[in-house]
Amino acid sequence: MGGTMSGASNWNAERAAQIINEHLGLEGPMLPILHALQDEFGYVSADAVPMIAKALNLSRAEVHGVTSFYHDFRHEPAGRHVLKLCRGESCQSMGSEELARKFLAGRGLEWGGTTADGDLTVEAIYCLGLCACSPAAMLDDELIGRLDAETLAEAVDTVSI
Amino acid sequence: MTRLFIPKDAAALALGAEKVAAKVLAEAQARGVDVEIVRTGSRGMLFLEPLIEVETAEGRVGYGPVKASDVSSLFDAGLLNGGAHALGIGRVEDHPYLKRQTRLTFARCGIVDPVSLADYAALDGWKGLARAIEIGPAATIAEVTASGLRGRGGAGFPTGIKWKTVSEAPADRRYIVCNADEGDSGTFADRMIIEGDPFALIEGMAIAGVAVGATRGYVYCRSEYPHAIKTFNEAIAVARAAGYLGPNILGSGLAFDLEMRTGAGAYVCGEETALLDSLEGKRGIVRAKPPLPAHKGLFGRPTVINNVLSLVAVPHILAKGGEFYASFGMGRSRGTMPIQIAGNVRFGGLFETAFGLSLGEIVEDIGGGTRSGRPIRAVQCGGPLGAYLPVSQFDTPFDYEAFSKKDALIGHGGVVVFDDTVDMAQMARFAMEFCAIESCGKCTPCRIGSTRGVETVDRIRAGVKVEENIALLEDLCNTMKFGSLCALGGFAPYPVTSALRHFPEDFAPRHAIAAE
Numbered sequence: 101m102g103g104t105m106s107g108a109s110n111w112n113a114e115r116a117a118q119i120i121n122e123h124l125g126l127e128g129p130m131l132p133i134l135h136a137l138q139d140e141f142g143y144v145s146a147d148a149v150p151m152i153a154k155a156l157n158l159s160r161a162e163v164h165g166v167t168s169f170y171h172d173f174r175h176e177p178a179g180r181h182v183l184k185l186c187r188g189e190s191c192q193s194m195g196s197e198e199l200a201r202k203f204l205a206g207r208g209l210e211w212g213g214t215t216a217d218g219d220l221t222v223e224a225i226y227c228l229g230l231c232a233c234s235p236a237a238m239l240d241d242e243l244i245g246r247l248d249a250e251t252l253a254e255a256v257d258t259v260s261i
Numbered sequence: 262m263t264r265l266f267i268p269k270d271a272a273a274l275a276l277g278a279e280k281v282a283a284k285v286l287a288e289a290q291a292r293g294v295d296v297e298i299v300r301t302g303s304r305g306m307l308f309l310e311p312l313i314e315v316e317t318a319e320g321r322v323g324y325g326p327v328k329a330s331d332v333s334s335l336f337d338a339g340l341l342n343g344g345a346h347a348l349g350i351g352r353v354e355d356h357p358y359l360k361r362q363t364r365l366t367f368a369r370c371g372i373v374d375p376v377s378l379a380d381y382a383a384l385d386g387w388k389g390l391a392r393a394i395e396i397g398p399a400a401t402i403a404e405v406t407a408s409g410l411r412g413r414g415g416a417g418f419p420t421g422i423k424w425k426t427v428s429e430a431p432a433d434r435r436y437i438v439c440n441a442d443e444g445d446s447g448t449f450a451d452r453m454i455i456e457g458d459p460f461a462l463i464e465g466m467a468i469a470g471v472a473v474g475a476t477r478g479y480v481y482c483r484s485e486y487p488h489a490i491k492t493f494n495e496a497i498a499v500a501r502a503a504g505y506l507g508p509n510i511l512g513s514g515l516a517f518d519l520e521m522r523t524g525a526g527a528y529v530c531g532e533e534t535a536l537l538d539s540l541e542g543k544r545g546i547v548r549a550k551p552p553l554p555a556h557k558g559l560f561g562r563p564t565v566i567n568n569v570l571s572l573v574a575v576p577h578i579l580a581k582g583g584e585f586y587a588s589f590g591m592g593r594s595r596g597t598m599p600i601q602i603a604g605n606v607r608f609g610g611l612f613e614t615a616f617g618l619s620l621g622e623i624v625e626d627i628g629g630g631t632r633s634g635r636p637i638r639a640v641q642c643g644g645p646l647g648a649y650l651p652v653s654q655f656d657t658p659f660d661y662e663a664f665s666k667k668d669a670l671i672g673h674g675g676v677v678v679f680d681d682t683v684d685m686a687q688m689a690r691f692a693m694e695f696c697a698i699e700s701c702g703k704c705t706p707c708r709i710g711s712t713r714g715v716e717t718v719d720r721i722r723a724g725v726k727v728e729e730n731i732a733l734l735e736d737l738c739n740t741m742k743f744g745s746l747c748a749l750g751g752f753a754p755y756p757v758t759s760a761l762r763h764f765p766e767d768f769a770p771r772h773a774i775a776a777e
């Protein structure tokens with residue numbers, strides 16, 4: 101899930117243990133734990149894997165299998181801001197691919213890449229449920245519809261420092 | 262005190278509703294007038310968002326699409342009394358886009374404050390649950406069966422039969438799971454209803470709980486919908502505090518409670534068994550059937566798993582009777598379908614109507630043609646696994662069977678319009694690429710076939726041995742169709758073969774060279 105990366109705190113095993121513990125009363129606590137860890141730290145640290153495995157009585161391989169299966173979970177910190185550009189068919193019908201290609205080229209990025217100054221990570225997303233106002237994007241927690249090159253650049257420049 | 266209504270639906274927010282609301286408040290304060298701003302869901306006329314509504318003696322009067330810079334002039338024009346303005350649309354309910362609809366599932370969406378119990382009760386809320394409790398499980402299931410309701414998640418399986426199976430499966434515990442994964446591009450109805458009328462989903466799930474003897478429910482919502490998740494969690498807390506959820510719902514002595522869980526960006530987790538594995542905390546891998554989730558579902562217990570729209574149709578069915586719901590529609594497609602009109606289209610939005618409109622009526626009359634103003638070339642129905650239909654098939658009625666006769670899908674009701682600049686070979690490539698990205702990896706035809714598919718389309722587009730490669734692509738599609746365990750690998754060929762069949766010119770060598 102999105103979230104301003106600038107709000108993320110540095111990895112802290114004690115805090116991670118606390119987060120894991122808070123979720124142990126749930127049925128099927130794995131995904132809630134992973135989301136909570138990512139919300140707190142901006143990514144799911146490899147150091148968290150053995151901790152989760154122990155708490156849930158699973159092997160490390162099983163936990164690793166889960167964290168690597170889902171597109172949402174990052175394995176390293178992202179840039180201070182995360183831009184998710186929609187690549188679903190509806191957005192494609194309104195020129196999202198061309199828009200993305202130019203935007204990425206302009207910033208010297210590939211999909212999933214982070215700018216050299218660590219300011220912006222650009223990720224692909226497949227539908228934000230904003231298909232009647234395509235092309236769409238999510239910049240940190242902010243949704244943007246009917247994007248064009250101008251509004252996209254403006255939005256990104258507004259959050260950048 | 263004048264009441265104003267401004268949506269906080271995600272699409273309205275994406276178009277600037279927050280800025281508009283802030284500006285309205287500031288403007289009212291500056292002018293010393295007393296206003297109350299109610300944040301609603303969206304009416305579904307997304308081409309008019311952000312839409313401001315004002316309560317007047319004549320009813321709710323609307324203005325849209327409003328930009329923050331329009332607000333001052335709206336006040337000058339007498340916004341608070343429904344004054345005339347270039348953005349005015351008159352009484353909202355008289356707008357032709359709404360007037361032509363039959364709103365059963367979306368009856369309250371955009372009208373009520375989503376988390377106001379008073380608003381919900383004032384517009385028939387909880388009547389279905391009260392009746393279910395009164396008539397008991399067997400009669401409740403009989404009403405749902407009589408309504409003819411078929412699952413709105415894609416497969417169109419009769420909901421009443423599913424519930425009956427679960428109710429008859431011996432168990433110490435049963436579950437209700439709501440599939441809010443809504444991964445199909447072109448769809449947003451689940452999101453809209455969760456954001457705009459979340460109590461309706463809570464009521465639908467509670468009715469399902471009463472019907473099959475389940476005391477616990479989960480909503481699995483995709484992570485791409487943070488606003489829906491937030492609103493729904495608020496609604497759960499409000500409903501629980503008022504006794505609509507908990508150990509003794511509506512004083513019936515029956516228990517039912519719910520929790521929302523967030524997915525993690527895997528399209529395949531919309532498939533019901535992958536969803537169950539994901540809820541259990543595993544990788545979202547599709548399970549072989551049998552056993553059916555109705556027999557062995559979440560944590561091995563009998564489980565009702567239904568799409569959001571299926572469950573939200575239920576309170577209405579219980580309140581008004583299954584026969585009433587069944588009186589809408591055509592053939593074996595009974596009731597209404599919230600159609601989502603999306604893509605390159607002028608009047609995009611949510612249009613709930615009885616089954617049976619033709620595809621042409623949907624995209625041309627209602628959708629108003631393309632947003633770009635160019636001719637329509639293709640329409641993809643039913644999400645990334647659905648076929649592309651050409652204009653020559655616009656007479657196809659929106660009905661499960663009529664679509665399936667054309668090798669097409671209604672799916673979750675998404676309709677995505679493309680203009681004549683679309684490159685259908687590129688869209689075919691994307692279908693394969695999407696399948697490769699999202700495959701759960703369990704079967705070879707899906708996992709490997711999709712990657713081969715991408716490579717083959719690339720060769721065709723490059724003009725390499727075009728005829729042979731088209732034959733190879735068709736062969737590959739066949740293998741995937743018949744050799745895949747679930748509909749991701751099984752249906753991904755539909756967009757590809759429909760593109761090949763209806764738009765062969767986009768795969769021809771001449772085109773490939775011209776495009777490079």
Ligand SMILES: Cc1cc2nc3c(=O)[nH]c(=O)nc-3n(C[C@H](O)[C@H](O)[C@H](O)COP(=O)(O)O)c2cc1C
Pocket residue numbers: 411412413414415416417418420440441442443444445528529530531532533534566567568569571572747748749
């Ligand atoms: C790859 C794949 C993705 C699916 N995605 C969804 C989805 O996002 N939402 C949904 O309700 N059903 C989805 N389905 C269909 C579900 O497997 C299942 O049929 C549905 O949840 C049953 O509910 P219903 O009977 O109310 O439609 C998907 C199926 C497949 C094969």
Ligand code: SF4
Pocket residue numbers: 529547699700701702703704705707708745746747748749750751
């Ligand atoms: S068809 Fe694809 S997604 Fe479905 S079970 Fe097989 S590998 Fe998994």
Ligand code: FES
Pocket residue numbers: 186187188189190191192226227228229230231234235236446447448
């Ligand atoms: S396809 Fe981009 S928002 Fe749905």
Ligand code: FES
Pocket residue numbers: 703704705706744745746
């Ligand atoms: S598991 Fe091998 S083909 Fe499906």
